[in-house]
Amino acid sequence: MNDQSPTRDERIEKLKGLGASRRRVEDVRFTQGKGNYVDDIKMPGMLFGDFVRSPYAHARVVSVNKAAALALPGVVAVLTAEDLAPLGLHWMPTLAGDKQMVLADGKVLFQGQEVAFVVAKDRYTAADAVELIEVEYEDLPVVTDPFKALEPDAPVLREDLAGKTEGAHGHRRHHNHIFTWEMGDEAGTETALSEAEVVAEETVYYHRTHPCPLETCGCVASMDKVNGKLTVWGTFQAPHAVRTVASLISGIAEHNIRIISPDIGGGFGNKVGVYPGYICSIVASIVTGVPVKWVEDRMENLMSTAFARDYWMKGRISATKDGRITALDCHVTADHGAFDACADPTKFPAGFFNICTGSYDIPVAHLTVDGVYTNKAPGGVAYRCSFRVTEAAYFIERMIEVLAIKLGMDAADLRAKNFIRKDQFPYHSALGWEYDSGDYHTAWAKALEAVGYKSLRAEQAARVEAFKRGETRKLIGIGLCHFTEIVGAGPVKNCDILGLGMFDSCEIRIHPTGSAIARLGTISQGQGHATTFAQILASEIGLPADDITIEEGDTDTAPYGLGTYGSRSTPVAGAATAMAGRKIRAKAQMIAAYLLEVHDDDVEWDVDRFTVKGAPERFKTMKEIAFAAYHNAIPGLEPGLEAVSYYDPPNMTYPFGAYICVMEIDVDTGVWEIRQFYALDDCGTRINPMIIEGQVHGGVTEGLAIAMGQELAYDEIGNVKTGTLMDFFIPTAWETPHYITDFTETPSPHHPIGAKGVGESPNVGSVPAFSNAVQDAFRAFGHVHAHMPHDHWRIWTIAEGLGLHA
Amino acid sequence: MIPGHFEYHRPTDVASALGILATHGDEARALAGGHSLIPMMKLRMAAVGHLVDLQAIPELRGIEVGPGRIRIGAMVTQADIIAHAGLTAAAPILAETALMIADPQVRNMGTIGGNVANGDPGNDMPALMQCLDASFELRGPEGARTVKARAFYESAYVTARSDDELLTAVSFAPTGGGYAYEKQKRKVGDYATAAAAVILTRAGATCASASIAMTNLADTPVWAEAAGAALVGTPVDAAAIKAAVAAMRAAISPTGDNRGPVAFKHHVAGAVLGHAIARAWSRA
Ligand SMILES: Cc1cc2nc3c(=O)[nH]c(=O)nc-3n(C[C@H](O)[C@H](O)[C@H](O)COP(=O)(O)OP(=O)(O)OC[C@H]3O[C@@H](n4cnc5c(N)ncnc54)[C@H](O)[C@@H]3O)c2cc1C
Numbered sequence A: 001m002n003d004q005s006p007t008r009d010e011r012i013e014k015l016k017g018l019g020a021s022r023r024r025v026e027d028v029r030f031t032q033g034k035g036n037y038v039d040d041i042k043m044p045g046m047l048f049g050d051f052v053r054s055p056y057a058h059a060r061v062v063s064v065n066k067a068a069a070l071a072l073p074g075v076v077a078v079l080t081a082e083d084l085a086p087l088g089l090h091w092m093p094t095l096a097g098d099k100q101m102v103l104a105d106g107k108v109l110f111q112g113q114e115v116a117f118v119v120a121k122d123r124y125t126a127a128d129a130v131e132l133i134e135v136e137y138e139d140l141p142v143v144t145d146p147f148k149a150l151e152p153d154a155p156v157l158r159e160d161l162a163g164k165t166e167g168a169h170g171h172r173r174h175h176n177h178i179f180t181w182e183m184g185d186e187a188g189t190e191t192a193l194s195e196a197e198v199v200a201e202e203t204v205y206y207h208r209t210h211p212c213p214l215e216t217c218g219c220v221a222s223m224d225k226v227n228g229k230l231t232v233w234g235t236f237q238a239p240h241a242v243r244t245v246a247s248l249i250s251g252i253a254e255h256n257i258r259i260i261s262p263d264i265g266g267g268f269g270n271k272v273g274v275y276p277g278y279i280c281s282i283v284a285s286i287v288t289g290v291p292v293k294w295v296e297d298r299m300e301n302l303m304s305t306a307f308a309r310d311y312w313m314k315g316r317i318s319a320t321k322d323g324r325i326t327a328l329d330c331h332v333t334a335d336h337g338a339f340d341a342c343a344d345p346t347k348f349p350a351g352f353f354n355i356c357t358g359s360y361d362i363p364v365a366h367l368t369v370d371g372v373y374t375n376k377a378p379g380g381v382a383y384r385c386s387f388r389v390t391e392a393a394y395f396i397e398r399m400i401e402v403l404a405i406k407l408g409m410d411a412a413d414l415r416a417k418n419f420i421r422k423d424q425f426p427y428h429s430a431l432g433w434e435y436d437s438g439d440y441h442t443a444w445a446k447a448l449e450a451v452g453y454k455s456l457r458a459e460q461a462a463r464v465e466a467f468k469r470g471e472t473r474k475l476i477g478i479g480l481c482h483f484t485e486i487v488g489a490g491p492v493k494n495c496d497i498l499g500l501g502m503f504d505s506c507e508i509r510i511h512p513t514g515s516a517i518a519r520l521g522t523i524s525q526g527q528g529h530a531t532t533f534a535q536i537l538a539s540e541i542g543l544p545a546d547d548i549t550i551e552e553g554d555t556d557t558a559p560y561g562l563g564t565y566g567s568r569s570t571p572v573a574g575a576a577t578a579m580a581g582r583k584i585r586a587k588a589q590m591i592a593a594y595l596l597e598v599h600d601d602d603v604e605w606d607v608d609r610f611t612v613k614g615a616p617e618r619f620k621t622m623k624e625i626a627f628a629a630y631h632n633a634i635p636g637l638e639p640g641l642e643a644v645s646y647y648d649p650p651n652m653t654y655p656f657g658a659y660i661c662v663m664e665i666d667v668d669t670g671v672w673e674i675r676q677f678y679a680l681d682d683c684g685t686r687i688n689p690m691i692i693e694g695q696v697h698g699g700v701t702e703g704l705a706i707a708m709g710q711e712l713a714y715d716e717i718g719n720v721k722t723g724t725l726m727d728f729f730i731p732t733a734w735e736t737p738h739y740i741t742d743f744t745e746t747p748s749p750h751h752p753i754g755a756k757g758v759g760e761s762p763n764v765g766s767v768p769a770f771s772n773a774v775q776d777a778f779r780a781f782g783h784v785h786a787h788m789p790h791d792h793w794r795i796w797t798i799a800e801g802l803g804l805h806a
Numbered sequence B: 001m002i003p004g005h006f007e008y009h010r011p012t013d014v015a016s017a018l019g020i021l022a023t024h025g026d027e028a029r030a031l032a033g034g035h036s037l038i039p040m041m042k043l044r045m046a047a048v049g050h051l052v053d054l055q056a057i058p059e060l061r062g063i064e065v066g067p068g069r070i071r072i073g074a075m076v077t078q079a080d081i082i083a084h085a086g087l088t089a090a091a092p093i094l095a096e097t098a099l100m101i102a103d104p105q106v107r108n109m110g111t112i113g114g115n116v117a118n119g120d121p122g123n124d125m126p127a128l129m130q131c132l133d134a135s136f137e138l139r140g141p142e143g144a145r146t147v148k149a150r151a152f153y154e155s156a157y158v159t160a161r162s163d164d165e166l167l168t169a170v171s172f173a174p175t176g177g178g179y180a181y182e183k184q185k186r187k188v189g190d191y192a193t194a195a196a197a198v199i200l201t202r203a204g205a206t207c208a209s210a211s212i213a214m215t216n217l218a219d220t221p222v223w224a225e226a227a228g229a230a231l232v233g234t235p236v237d238a239a240a241i242k243a244a245v246a247a248m249r250a251a252i253s254p255t256g257d258n259r260g261p262v263a264f265k266h267h268v269a270g271a272v273l274g275h276a277i278a279r280a281w282s283r284a
Helices: A007-015 A025-032 A067-070 A081-086 A123-132 A187-196 A239-250 A276-288 A298-304 A389-409 A411-418 A440-451 A453-468 A527-543 A571-595 A622-631 A689-708 A761-777 A792-801 B014-027 B036-044 B078-083 B084-092 B093-098 B102-111 B112-119 B123-130 B226-229 B238-252 B263-283
Strands: A047-053 A059-065 A076-080 A092-093 A099-101 A113-118 A134-139 A177-184 A198-209 A220-222 A229-234 A258-259 A292-295 A307-319 A325-337 A364-373 A379-381 A472-484 A505-508 A517-520 A548-552 A601-607 A609-612 A615-621 A643-647 A656-666 A673-683 A740-743 B005-011 B028-031 B050-053 B064-067 B071-072 B135-140 B143-148 B154-155 B165-171 B176-182 B192-202 B206-215
Touching: A007 A099, A007 A229, A025 A187, A025 A440, A025 B036, A047 A276, A067 A076, A067 A571, A076 A123, A076 A276, A081 A276, A092 A239, A113 A123, A113 A276, A134 A643, A134 B071, A177 A187, A177 A292, A187 A307, A187 A325, A187 A364, A187 A548, A187 B014, A187 B064, A198 A389, A229 A276, A239 A258, A239 A276, A292 A673, A298 B071, A325 A379, A325 A389, A364 A601, A389 A411, A389 A472, A389 A761, A411 A440, A411 A472, A440 A453, A440 A472, A440 A656, A440 A673, A453 A472, A472 A761, A472 B036, A505 A527, A505 A571, A505 A622, A527 A548, A527 A571, A527 B093, A571 A601, A571 A609, A571 A615, A571 A622, A615 A622, A656 A761, A689 A740, A761 A792, A761 B238, A792 B263, B014 B028, B014 B050, B028 B036, B064 B165, B071 B084, B078 B084, B078 B093, B078 B102, B078 B112, B084 B093, B093 B123, B093 B176, B093 B192, B102 B192, B112 B165, B123 B154, B123 B192, B123 B206, B176 B263, B192 B263, B206 B226, B206 B263, B238 B263
Parallel strands: A047 A292, A229 A258, A307 A379, A325 A364, A517 A548, A673 A740, B005 B050, B028 B050
Antiparallel strands: A047 A113, A059 A134, A076 A113, A092 A099, A177 A364, A198 A307, A220 A229, A220 A292, A307 A325, A472 A656, A505 A517, A505 A643, A601 A609, A609 A615, A656 A673, B064 B071, B071 B165, B135 B143, B135 B165, B176 B192, B192 B206
């Protein structure tokens, strides 16, 4: 007779499945300094690569003299475009359908661009050799402003595209123009705007910044000339896609390429793309026959690898006098830098920016996006957000504030008045999305209540009066944000990258003793997949999460998947995990029925076992079933207990949240202090509340950085002004305020477990909350809008402009 | 971030250190805490053939707090300064300033000698030393000499010290009365957008003496003599502070950078000095 002693609740608890604040299994090694990152990989005979980079933003490369470098003892090779050209590797395809120079081919187009690759026996020799390479440049006129880039007589940046009026995303109307992307109803929107009682207009700039992961990009490439197999360990957020791309551009058969993403120290979108360092290391390893390591330093990471944002968003929003929004129009000028290397699904050159109607029921809308080349680094990645969703959320949440000012309305009321109602879901937005589920009014009311919104407004008004009487130099800003994200790309019918559908996968093997390994096509960069995916599975198959190993990142062992970015792991691979788990359970049911000598339909699932219907004392646990799968000869069933699932999501998921920031601002110095930050997230079913809280803390801190100072700034001649962490703002514990996290739970109706993804919400939602707080502080003095980042001098400039220093 | 080739020396007394400096001329540089020099070497903005590490020289360490004079050895770290109770009792502005330098990791390594010898207008100790009217002790092949902090700085990274000399100690008189070091920065670990050192004394209801110096508002630290004078004899009221700020503004010449444009820096310098004077006066 089976032991029945643990209660059902005890059995559930033991699984540490959905909803458990299970401790992160990864942290044991990370907190002990025992992670294994790319730069920890050491191989016998390994060589080191380093780049000669352009000091100029736009110049012709007249000559490259390698002689002195090659004469330095320890230098093995120096590669230039000329060396790569015979292999066809001096240019490489970008994820956005453009191409990018691997090494400068006749000219350079941004400061920091790769010009030559040195291979030497150690890092020091490589760095010395870089200094010995003489490159002769001839300056060309520099354009860093996307509006100037589109002027008729602007310098031609991409000479390789001369005469090409069709690009990967349609017509190019100017030599520095990449594409125009249009969505929505132009005529209807214009009519609504012209007939509107109130129209607010504003240009909202979301400045260029950079994901700046703690670990920079790098790889170790190792070509084994004996078996013809190329292995590359690298900082890859999408290892399988890298394998396919590497095969397509190198001609090496895909089965002879093995891509391994070891531990990754943060990605945030920066590690999605393919960089010249990877190509050069692979070529160098093929040429030399030994492993070649390349790891960039911080300045190289900030200057040359994928940036984020840089969107100029010109908006018009209309409403009735009492605040019902009637239309929204947006035109974006998108600065893509020298090559179009955005990481977006192919059909979406501006990502999912058409989520810019936000949380609001806007009857008609229209959007155009112009992509433009400038002399800045390529990129345009989703920095902890789904493709361009952060830009969209910032845009609409600023436009709502601007409209509230124009209407003389409270911005919280204006939001509530226009939210999509609970009964409108699934909701079809004017710009083409089908929002899966939401309950915005409930979340909003909860947030306003939690911060004591009414009394905050009263305090703010009293402070303004005190300021006017000369009793204080500090103002209070209340920053509101209600954001809706679109994540989990995505349905294969409209989402692909380089033709690869954006499904994801999970493969599970149950071992005879009742433990398991699951492998996925995604790759954690700190999100805690090894913890949470085991929890999803624990609830599905009734084996404790502690007995399930999660493995990702090795293309020789993991099933094919598109990787981790855009909050897609839980919506897509998490769904695949649940579905594969259900296949396991289906087979387990048959085994259980056989063992219990009843019909398949006469057993039912209960936490960690199948019981005979109506006789719960007769059961077989998953542990027993696992053993039987490998032990018993069951008629009609194959031995073993394994399953694979490839999940093509029927829709995206739409997490949302309500964030409120209360800030004190010193009018004379621009110094700010966060007094309170409240973050309510609704990410559907909550897998691990502790991990959610950690993700929110990290993401809000990034949002704080971006809104309050972090930028990739260039001067007029294209020099990067913020190339080190002295100037590129990363908050320390000191600048990071206390956060209050909260939640509502509105499951996704189409996801197997109802989860929506949360990793990126806090970055998306917090930037508008911080920025709105700054701007709100000055609303009483007639301020409408100022661009981020809100560092001290820019806040001071707002006050100066309002005459508050007189 | 990989430095070029260098030879490493670790002398155990000042005389041998001076000998190495003399042998290698401008190829050689002293290494104290390394938290200014090593980043420059890693960026290859400084090429140093011979690094002369001063860590093993006992005579460069030690804080002496005498009745009329305080002497701090060049290799005393910012963390040592913060931890020294006697020093804090005799001149509390030292610890207050040191606590505003970077973060604990940097302060555990960075030395007062390196901070004042470096000649970087962003360093905080130089203005403080000028405010205190400190003296710097230098030793070179010709022997020892003393230079006033107020006469030491010529332009960015150019000081009265010659390449073959070491700075061995700083010294100054204990302070009485009120003091404040006020610094605006963008984040922990950042150099000042503007900073002000203020030391003043009070006689009855008015200010008896005042010394004011500013950090990172010119290519050298700025001792604003007239700003201090503007407070003397006043009750340090709003009008007096305004006059001191105006005098200070006439003495600084900030440049625009990532911390902000010139007009902003002038304004913030005034705000920071205003706060510093008010705080110093409240302690006087
Ligand atoms: C992230 C970071 C933030 C920082 N923020 C601040 C800040 O806010 N404020 C601030 O004041 N400083 C700051 N610093 C600088 C720090 O305080 C340095 O440690 C200090 O400026 C130099 O001291 P050091 O002992 O490290 O000198 P080193 O770096 O070793 O030397 C600096 C220079 O002085 C010379 N030198 C050193 N000692 C002597 C000597 N005895 N005689 C002659 N020459 C000598 C060296 O040759 C070198 O040219 C920061 C540093 C870092 C890395």
